[in-house]
Amino acid sequence: MALNISVLHRCILVLGCLLYSHSSQALEERSTDNTWHVVDVRSLFPSSVCSSSIEKDSNRLTITHRHGPCSPRPTNYKPTDVEILKHDQDRVNTIHRLVTSARKNTIGESLSVSLPAKSGIPYGTGNYRNFVVQIGIGTPRKDFIVEIDTGSDLSWIQCKPCKTCYNQTDPLFDPNLSTTFSSVPCSSTDCTKLDIRSCSKGKCQYVIVYEDMSRTHGLFVRDTLTLGRTDTLPNFMFGCGISNAGTFGKIDGLIGLGRNRVSLISQASSKYGAMFSYCFPSRSSYTGYLSIGKNTVSNVNFTSMVQKPDTPLDYYVNLTALKVGGQLLKISATVFAAGTVLDSGTDITRLPPTAYIKLRDRFRQLMKRYPSAPHLPPLDTCYDFTKHQRVQVPTISFVFSDGTTLDVNSTGLFYVSKLSQVCLAFAGNSHDSYLGIIGNIQQKTLQVIYDIANKKIGFGSGGCK
Template sequence: MALNISLLHCCILVLGCLLYSHSSQALEERSRDNAWHVVDIMSLLPSSVCSSPIEKDFNRLTITHRNGPCSPQPTNYKTTDVQILTHDQDRVDTIHHHVTSAKKDSIGESLSVSLPAQSGLPYGTGNYVVKIGMGTPRKDFTIVFDTGSDLSWIQCKPCKTCYNQTDPLFDPNLSSTFSSVPCSSMDCTQLDGSSCSSGQCQYEVTYGDNSQTDGLFARDTLTLPPANTLPNFMFGCGTSNAGIFGKIDGLIGLGRDRVSLISQASSKYGAMFSYCLPSSSSYTGYLSIGKNTMSNAAFTPMVQETDTPSFYYINLTGLKVGGQLLNIPATVFYAGTIIDSGTVITRLPHTAYVQFRDRFRQLMKRYPSAPSLSILDTCYDLTKYQTVKIPTVSFVFSDGTTLDVNVNGLLYASQLSQVCLAFAGNSRDSSIGIIGNTQQKTLLVIYDIANQKIGFGSGGCN
């Protein structure tokens, strides 16, 4: 009898252990589920139809992807994925070169490579466009906006060499408020690259992909739709322009230099702007100049770098994948990190990227791999799936702020047979990191320059 009771007791203990084990496993599975996105496979590809109405808000400029169905550009203009990623690497290489050159120059070292004379920062043309007005009477133009550039410019008559654009060229002779900036002006002498012709200031900009714009440095009335005006706005009236600009009419610079839109508009709207990039090219977002009242945004300090003061630096110190913080020493990120609207793919220090990529691959091992796509080395063939589970990814900053990347910002889908992790690694840890626009999708990104902080809010395009 005692033996039977003992046996029964053992059975109860075993059953209890099994139940506890099953319960623990269930809890673990639920915990794991909290670290995954479950995604409909078709949502990874953009629609060929614009799904967002173009709304005119008093203080918002509508953002569209320059190659998407919502873009004002002709639909027959299309950049391939390889071209996009190649141009993106050109931009990143130029950013890295500029930062390295600036740091060497600040300590008196000789430079091994020199770039052409530039006004503003030579970092490409970005990917998202807005409409602005220029001149009196106002004429509307479709231009790229770029946080990595300062000088704004549009193509102008009389054009010596101009590429084809969607809208008619700006004719300064038809604007009653147009004026050239004289060579003797401090505004001219403070440009990074300028020259003088007949007493008028000339600007020069060369971008990382060897695109360039040169012309007259001028002033005119800028209109931010629908009717907000900035008189005497300084900009480049480009009469010699060439490169990979597509059909856009020019560029608006949102950097921190005194010639940028934000610096020139700060006395009227305050030193702040914000934007939300849409989840895909078939939707629209917005750019807002001035104060943003969104309450759920989390802020992290904006870091000032004297060598490259126009960039927006933030102190990235860690990464989470699938809800777990990776064992990456914060010192790996010592070169610094910028946030940039014109870089497509986020770049991480080499050491950080390798750990990040390997952890992502481990969690995605159930899916068949696919060939690399240009700079993207972690790709999957998802053609046989209706839904996929993608691990969550978060950026961790030095003050403890955590930015959860939206699921739309994790993958770059060329086609369902080649869906890639939308991150890349720098060749070394000493190159600065860049948080690109893919990882910023659907977030409200707030640049509070007056208070030296950058904020992130979820659901920013709602």
């Protein structure tokens, strides 16, 4: 009888190992109570080979990591962790300054610098880890690689004849070679859609100066924009930059996904509807997508898109609570009173310090089986996974005022420097009065849908790898 029990035990153990081995081939495996991820540590690192599972559609653009193997213009340059995180913090600092300034202007407080409240507000671009897409401009079509940014409205690319241009991989756009190109006259009502504008020889001009002193200046123009393979948007208005400098890397420009009058979404709404969606890939060796217009999706939970006309940002959500390991943290909803914005250009999620400390402490408590690693500022919760093939990680969820819950995918929990330094990809603001930001790392693999017409934002799982 003892022998039979021993054999039975061995069989159970073998079966358990086989099942666990099978689950580790997937990126994650959740327990039935939705409190844990089981992660194969190898899945935290990208491959050197591109693996694309996104099919091209007429108005769907392929999203790639700027420096990954799937990039249409791959380079050998790899930014350091210090560069990435410093640039990310610079963007966050700028967002906080601009929001604070705009709110002070609204309530009549005096400021040394007056900032407009909407279109063209530049709070930083060129993030080393940002996502890019390929678009077509002009007739015949010329392809360009541009960064996507939900925090910007005006789209722009570098153009000939360029007085001052930074180096980019593609040839500059030459308006003389496009049969559908035209300048926007100063007398046009379209010129007034720019908050910061000037005129030269009857032609409308734009100027954007970013907080890090990067800048773009040139003509406000129209030409045909091609999305995906064949879908076109005639008379698309954008900036044709002839004087540009700064930390833009080698991208050709930017596509603005804000809500104001000159953004791509506003200009395309009559054709596609006031809606767009995207999915950021989990690793730089995968691809995601940006879809303009209605998207047929399922299993999506929507929450309200909060209106805050006193700030230069568009996509606010009403975050009121957090869960770690399935447990609701004891945080007063008033801690989040400064607001929370969904931003494609910020990497690391920033929370009010009161909320972040609660989240961090609970996460550390549940992760105490793993050895800690040195901090990677501003990230202060890091682990050494060198002796582990798989790790068990607590789930993290955002809870909104209407009860909608956003469960962060396992790939959205960590910033991975190396196997011996894997850090929780959340950080605290310096004060609870500063705006919270849900960054793009926490949005990985999710279908994120911006239904502007109905003022709601949706989140669905399994949008891309």
